[in-house]
Amino acid sequence: MKSTIRFLMLLLWSGLAGTVALAAQAADIVVGTSVALSGKYARTGQEQLQGFQMWVEEVNARGGLLGRKVALKYYDDESKPETGAKLYEKLITDDKVDLLIGPYSSDVTMAASTVAEKHNFPMVSSGASASEIWERGYKNTFGLYTLAELYMDQILEYGKSKGLKKIALVYENTSFPRGVASGVRSKAKALGMQVVYDEEYGKASTDFTSTIVKIKAKKPDMIIGGSYLPDSTAFVRQAKENRLYAKIFAFAVGPGLPDFGKNLGLDAEGVMGNTQWEPTLKLPGAKEFSDKYKAKYGHEPGYHAGGGYGAGYVLEEAVKKAGSTDRNKVREALFALDSVNAFGRFKVDKTGKQIGKPAYAVQWLNGERHIVFPVDAATAKVVYPFKDWAKR
């Protein structure tokens, strides 16, 4: 019975995946991508796609790229690496797209980048930050995001300055969260702090009660999560339910999104996190993009949308510099590029890894997320310590 179900599901999903593609005209420059429109990364994937679509509209309004219209071809990878890999194979061999944009999440990018590498096809990769992606000697994956390993550095440094010592670390068992975790471990070691709890959890986990009970016994000063949106929300809610207390709560991805505040309400207050980008940053075109995005989609763009938009700009600049969509010329242009767009600086090393963009830390204050580190980009002063659940 079970195998029948699984077979049916497979049939269904492979059918669904094919339905979202947009038709493109022959003379257009076709940019291909897969994003998560369903599954765990749906929210973030959709934001990235919308940001990118906004660039497509704008570049066409400016007269297109190399005098040709830009068309977008995208599929839903369902937040699954194996589906992503299949879709990139299809984009390259079946759809014969001219340019490639990476998917959302390090996880899916790991798989998709292998396909791009096989075809020697340069891919501008927004939405991926685990450094292992760039440790395989590939020549075709160009990252936009600050590395996952650096995500928690500023928050850890701040904790150190407050004399905090004990860290509890929980993270999901996929590429990006593991990258965050390994960054935390090495930074903690360098700062002389101690990781007193270290546990990996499954991609579908939403119940952390047992973990929290164990963490409580360790009495950590800081709780750090290598997480995405659903798990960070669930963790904070359950931390409150179980009266888990620490001086700093910090999570990857979740707190960088408006949904974090929407789903948690007042309980989001004081939670720290990371962002790759905020509309308040003083970058060329950032405010215009943010205003336009808000008018179109009804909410402020998060960094995932900013990344999608920035990826478009990087692609545009590289193609203009290359003077064609020839893969080798575009690759060369991407390696040589050093420029600043609405998403921030783009400059990669010889593996394609992003080295030009700094990291930012955010905190939820009075129902809004504010940049708190680095101080020169901050929109609010960090509030410390995290307010005890019992006193809220």
Next chain:
Amino acid sequence: MEEILDPIILGQLLIGGLLAGALYALLASGLNLVFGVMRVINIAHAEFMLVGAFGAYVLYTAFGLHPLLALFIVVPAVFGFGWFVQHALVERVVGQPMLTSLLATYGLSIVLLNIGVLIFTSDFKGVPALTGSLVFGEFVLPKPRAVAALVSIVFAVGVYLFLERTRLGKAVRAVSEHPHVATICGIDTKRIRMLTFGLAGAMAGAAGTMLSMIYSFAPESGADFIQKCFAIIVIGGMGNFAGALYGGILLGVVEAFVGGFLSTQWAEATAYLLLVLVLLIRPTGLKGAALAR
């Protein structure tokens, strides 16, 4: 590792397990009720739960209605929906080969899931009502989970008493035991089946309403729950209402302790490990011989 043997931690794990188990029990017993009465495995059962969860979400966001009050609207609504689904769809496949009803309810689950995605998108939702906890000395009792467990127990016991003590409940059991003889005795079996499906839907809807305060959920969240539910009813005994209650609570507690002693990753595999174990030792499940007749 040694601090895990601390009685406070063990006690807290037990509390967490019992609370989670009560919700599992409510969800799985509805599934088992339907299977017991009409030998139909309702794959869309978790989608009925999500209908309840999104119902609570809409009532909360649009009208600020607390999920506990929303129960009074959501539960009858999902009951009616279940009644209708039985009338319009499932009734046609009762008594057909197992695969027919599997396909029909699987189709229903796909339809419901996609309607959910169309209306609510794939984003994860949550209802930030009734957060926090009650503190008893060293122990904490998470409010939403405690209330959910209470509601689960009230519903499960209520339905159990209905089945055991009332004339109508007796008719449901009669249809479950022998539909043909039940018909001869003058029981309107079709009506009983609609009632059963409605009841199962109502239980799923209640579970969903409670769940909206505890977990993040999206239209696609059903898969994780339905798989656990299958495991629970096999563990408890297919078709046995009380078996699903035991199975659910057992799974909740074992999951909590596995999560405590090993990790949450192991906890997620618990349902299936337990399933294999029970099938090896007692192939008909803890409470039953439903299929052995």
